[in-house]
Amino acid sequence: MDKKELINNGKVKSVYATDNPDEVIIEFRDDMTAGDGERKEVMDNKGAYNAIISTKIFKVLEENGIETQFIDLPEPNIMIAKKLEMIPIEVIIRNIATGSLIRKYPFAEGSRLEPPIVQMDFKADEYHDPMLNDSLIKALGIATQEEIEILTQKALKINEILTKFFADAGIILVDFKIEFGKDKDGNILLGDEISPDGCRLWDSETLEILDKELFRKGKDSEVMNAYIEVYNRVIPDSEKVI
Ligand SMILES: Nc1ncnc2c1ncn2[C@@H]1O[C@H](COP(=O)(O)OP(=O)(O)OP(=O)(O)O)[C@@H](O)[C@H]1O
Ligand SMILES: [Mg+2]
Secondary structure (H helix, E strand, O other): OOOOOEEEEOOOEEEEEOOOOOEEEEEEOOEEEEOOOOEEEEOOOHHHHHHHHHHHHHHHHHHOOOOEOEEEEEEOOEEEEEOOEEOOEEEEEEEEOOOHHHHHOOOOOOOEEEEEEEEEEEOOHHHOOOEOOHHHHHHOOOOOHHHHHHHHHHHHHHHHHHHHHHHOOOEEEEEEEEOEEEOOOOOEEEOOOOOOOOEEEEEOOOOOEOOOHHHHOOOHHHHHHHHHHHHHHHOOHHHOOO
16 A cells, blocks of 8 residues: 555654545654653664554454554554544543652552543643543533543543553553544544553563653663563564564
């Protein structure tokens, strides 16, 4: 399938139109960013690791009844996906308190959040992704109440599936962010990616960080080893394409 025009050049992925108006090509680049894109570095093969990990996760979710954008991964860093009209909400699920949650609220670092916290942020870098609530979402015309319920239920189901998936690999799914969009028939599907860029992942035994938080902390030399560790643990050898 040929790439046609670039329709969205994001901070870490490029989305291209294809011959099929209902499909896009998502190129996972090797860029890594932090602080709304203020800091940017290139990390060898980071795009491929994230695309392969995302592909595995989309397949696991599909097997468990969650509809996703995923169609194919013809090259390690090239995903063919259903073209979605993205909903500008970052749905965040938190199982353990850390990061901004403990800076803004009186939660103890590392405490378990039971039931998990569902948070929705406005995906708008120019406003620094402010937190939303139902009435803000409706006032902004981003989603209806019914759609908010669908996003919440889907995100919680994804959390259940992935908490188990990562636990089987000796990894704690601390929190993660996902994005949804509408396909040509108006169905809400999981889009974008699920990778160590948008998940906090801790080793179950040592609590060692295995995600982009290392880059946020300036530990640039450690970050790819962490991504490769996640890749090695969650991708069976027969599915390893790099
Ligand atoms: N299936 C899809 N169809 C159309 N657009 C998509 C699809 N999946 C993801 N996108 C969009 O493609 C873009 C990917 O960009 P990318 O993730 O690189 O950076 P960003 O979202 O601008 O920044 P960041 O993720 O760092 O906040 C995002 O705008 C995302 O919403
Ligand atoms: Mg993004």
